[in-house]
Amino acid sequence: MSKIYWSPGLDQLEPYTPGEQPKSETLIKLNTNENPYPASPEALRLLEQHDFADALRRYPDPESCELRRAIADKHNLSAEQVFVGNGSDEVLALSFYSFFRRSEPLLFPDITYSFYPVYCQLFNIKSRTVPLHGDFSIQLEDYAAPAAGVIIPNPNAPTGRYLPLEQIEQLLRSQPERVVVIDEAYIDFGGESAATLIDRYPNLLVIHTLSKSYALAGLRLGFAMGQKHLIEGLLRAKNSFNSYPIDAIAQRVATAAIRDTAWHSDNCGKVIATRERCERALTDLGFEVIPSQANFLLAKPPEPGAEALYLALRERNILVRYFNKPRISEYLRISIGTDEEMEQLIRNCKEILASQS
Amino acid sequence: MSKIYWSPGLDQLEPYTPGEQPKSETLIKLNTNENPYPASPEALRLLEQHDFADALRRYPDPESCELRRAIADKHNLSAEQVFVGNGSDEVLALSFYSFFRRSEPLLFPDITYSFYPVYCQLFNIKSRTVPLHGDFSIQLEDYAAPAAGVIIPNPNAPTGRYLPLEQIEQLLRSQPERVVVIDEAYIDFGGESAATLIDRYPNLLVIHTLSKSYALAGLRLGFAMGQKHLIEGLLRAKNSFNSYPIDAIAQRVATAAIRDTAWHSDNCGKVIATRERCERALTDLGFEVIPSQANFLLAKPPEPGAEALYLALRERNILVRYFNKPRISEYLRISIGTDEEMEQLIRNCKEILASQS
Numbered sequence: 001m002s003k004i005y006w007s008p009g010l011d012q013l014e015p016y017t018p019g020e021q022p023k024s025e026t027l028i029k030l031n032t033n034e035n036p037y038p039a040s041p042e043a044l045r046l047l048e049q050h051d052f053a054d055a056l057r058r059y060p061d062p063e064s065c066e067l068r069r070a071i072a073d074k075h076n077l078s079a080e081q082v083f084v085g086n087g088s089d090e091v092l093a094l095s096f097y098s099f100f101r102r103s104e105p106l107l108f109p110d111i112t113y114s115f116y117p118v119y120c121q122l123f124n125i126k127s128r129t130v131p132l133h134g135d136f137s138i139q140l141e142d143y144a145a146p147a148a149g150v151i152i153p154n155p156n157a158p159t160g161r162y163l164p165l166e167q168i169e170q171l172l173r174s175q176p177e178r179v180v181v182i183d184e185a186y187i188d189f190g191g192e193s194a195a196t197l198i199d200r201y202p203n204l205l206v207i208h209t210l211s212k213s214y215a216l217a218g219l220r221l222g223f224a225m226g227q228k229h230l231i232e233g234l235l236r237a238k239n240s241f242n243s244y245p246i247d248a249i250a251q252r253v254a255t256a257a258i259r260d261t262a263w264h265s266d267n268c269g270k271v272i273a274t275r276e277r278c279e280r281a282l283t284d285l286g287f288e289v290i291p292s293q294a295n296f297l298l299a300k301p302p303e304p305g306a307e308a309l310y311l312a313l314r315e316r317n318i319l320v321r322y323f324n325k326p327r328i329s330e331y332l333r334i335s336i337g338t339d340e341e342m343e344q345l346i347r348n349c350k351e352i353l354a355s356q357s
Numbered sequence: 358m359s360k361i362y363w364s365p366g367l368d369q370l371e372p373y374t375p376g377e378q379p380k381s382e383t384l385i386k387l388n389t390n391e392n393p394y395p396a397s398p399e400a401l402r403l404l405e406q407h408d409f410a411d412a413l414r415r416y417p418d419p420e421s422c423e424l425r426r427a428i429a430d431k432h433n434l435s436a437e438q439v440f441v442g443n444g445s446d447e448v449l450a451l452s453f454y455s456f457f458r459r460s461e462p463l464l465f466p467d468i469t470y471s472f473y474p475v476y477c478q479l480f481n482i483k484s485r486t487v488p489l490h491g492d493f494s495i496q497l498e499d500y501a502a503p504a505a506g507v508i509i510p511n512p513n514a515p516t517g518r519y520l521p522l523e524q525i526e527q528l529l530r531s532q533p534e535r536v537v538v539i540d541e542a543y544i545d546f547g548g549e550s551a552a553t554l555i556d557r558y559p560n561l562l563v564i565h566t567l568s569k570s571y572a573l574a575g576l577r578l579g580f581a582m583g584q585k586h587l588i589e590g591l592l593r594a595k596n597s598f599n600s601y602p603i604d605a606i607a608q609r610v611a612t613a614a615i616r617d618t619a620w621h622s623d624n625c626g627k628v629i630a631t632r633e634r635c636e637r638a639l640t641d642l643g644f645e646v647i648p649s650q651a652n653f654l655l656a657k658p659p660e661p662g663a664e665a666l667y668l669a670l671r672e673r674n675i676l677v678r679y680f681n682k683p684r685i686s687e688y689l690r691i692s693i694g695t696d697e698e699m700e701q702l703i704r705n706c707k708e709i710l711a712s713q714s
Binding site: 002003004005006007008009010011013014015016018019021029032034035036037038039044047048052053054055056057058059060061062086087089090093097098099100101102118119121122177178179202203211215216217218219220229230232233235236237239240241242243244245246247248249250253 | 362375396413419535598
């Protein structure tokens with residue numbers, strides 16, 4: 001019964017598996033790169049103070065004009081260079097549809113955000129993965145081949161490794177006739193955004209999310225920045241899929257959050273400081289830590305190894321991310337929480353490692 | 358420049374054009390079938406009273422468990438027979454992808470929701486439109502042909518005409534191997550939902566929205582109901598597109614709205630009573646009104662005709678929907694507002710018609 005009604009091929013899709021969202025409140029949750037601090041108080045206050053009855057009764061602004069203006073102001077762009085979506089996952093999906101359905105393969109790193117191959121399946125896009133070096137760095141020369149386009153996260157996930165803008169420019173120049181998407185979900189934790197390159201590169205699309213540095217994963221808001229002709233392509237796909245993807249509350253809350261630049265830079269600074277302390281502490285415990293400009297660390301624990309440590313931490317109500325995948329199965333990805341959470345993590349790691357030796 | 362970076366064919370898409378969302382506050386807005394009353398106070402109160410900081414910081418429940426349970430309870434189903442999406446437009450898009458990509462054409466009426474042909478273009482689905490009768494009724498025999506599936510709104514939009522359940526059953530029996538989607542966006546204003554047929558028909562998918570009878574168009578929440586194997590197909594497509602389409606606030610507000618059944622039936626009763634009064638008044642003015650079980654009326658005005666009346670009403674700050682399309686260009690679609698708004702509409706129609714004679 002199950003599949004006779006499905007479109008042919010639907011049963012071949014292998015959906016993305018998000019990090020676990022357990023319901024326990026007592027857990028220290030360091031597995032999905034959420035921000036440990038509450039979002040901008042300006043944004044949160046809106047919810048209490050604003051009367052949303054009328055805004056909810058009516059359809060929201062299908063073009064999210066105010067929100068796009070706030071994003072444009074922050075990044076020195078015009079509103080027509082900004083596209084917003086229901087989380088950066090939706091923005092990514094629409095970007096794959098709009099730019100990468102071609103006869104050549106799309107190129108992306110072999111170790112990267114695992115939703116990329118899923119979008120390729122969804123839209124029947126060919127792809128070719130390009131191996132990272134042994135130290136997980138990206139070899140840019142490998143991307144100068146005939147392609148449908150290129151997508152890389154910067155910093156990359158789950159490695160945390162960052163490419164400086166000169167290298168992003170090298171990538172953009174090597175694919176002048178194809179779109180290069182720089183997925184900057186983690187850029188605010190120490191990197192420099194490629195958004196400053198938009199006026200010079202007609203093939204550059206930069207994607208951001210409010211889920212990490214804005215502490216609004218629960219709001220589902222992502223955006224793309226690029227020259228007007230790329231944004232128009234995205235709008236054409238979006239308006240053929242869902243006219244009103246951003247609800248009236250999310251438009252207002254996100255606008256307030258984007259405009260609260262003081263909260264944002266303060267928050268990023270706190271996360272970065274905690275990451276640096278945590279990196280030193282893990283190194284002291286014998287972990288091999290990959291240099292990270294993100295709000296997580298990819299680290300290879302000493303004996304008993306990644307999987308055993310993941311399970312032992314879980315027993316102690318600390319959740320980190322373990323990928324049972326080639327090349328990274330000896331590593332754990334640890335999101336940066338509060339200082340107190342990271343101290344508990346370190347203390348528990350120390351105890352577990354000591355009990356093994 | 359504009360299109361060299363687009364996927365081939367993207368420039369051929371003709372996106373859906375939603376009804377106008379003007380920013381003027383003084384306008385009487387009867388053009389997009391919104392509810393004239395504020396949503397359930399239980400749902401609205403949540404926004405003021407709940408502390409959303411933690412819910413927004415974290416990713417939302419990707420499975421929207423509580424919301425799906427509330428919907429299942431209301432419709433006497435199990436939660437695994439319910440799928441939720443970011444507005445019923447997203448649910449429709451994913452349904453087209455999941456069930457209708459086949460070698461035969463999808464069948465739907467020639468006069469119906471104008472997003473259907475757009476989804477067909479988006480996913481490269483063949484389609485064949487089936488003409489309505491002269492009185493805008495649906496001829497069911499015409500749907501018993503080899504097809505990828507069938508989709509009809511019940512009540513149909515923009516006609517408002519309703520099919521009783523026996524006729525829906527006839528349709529389901531005529532396509533036993535294909536999915537039949539009944540798009541019930543307007544069912545709560547006088548019709549009987551086909552959700553009661555789900556246990557007997559493995560090919561039935563029923564789609565609802567919170568935008569009309571729940572007065573939550575600004576929240577973007579729609580859902581599908583069907584046997585588990587159809588919901589599993591939708592989940593597979595959804596989890597390959599966007600893991601977390603429903604934000605944390607929308608999940609809670611929608612759950613409260615669905616559970617407030619007293620508000621809902623009271624609200625629908627008020628809209629129905631106003632529609633019936635308005636239908637009589639328009640008939641008295643010489644309009645030909647199509648019988649409607651929706652929260653709008655499709656009506657053919659006397660001289661000077663639909664377009665002239667639409668423009669004259671607009672000058673007087675009353676917005677209704679005029680479709681410049683074959684077969685319905687002599688009609689206006691008028692959403693049901695409050696009694697006072699409809700009295701103003703009638704008074705202004707009377708003045709405009711009088712000034713023409």
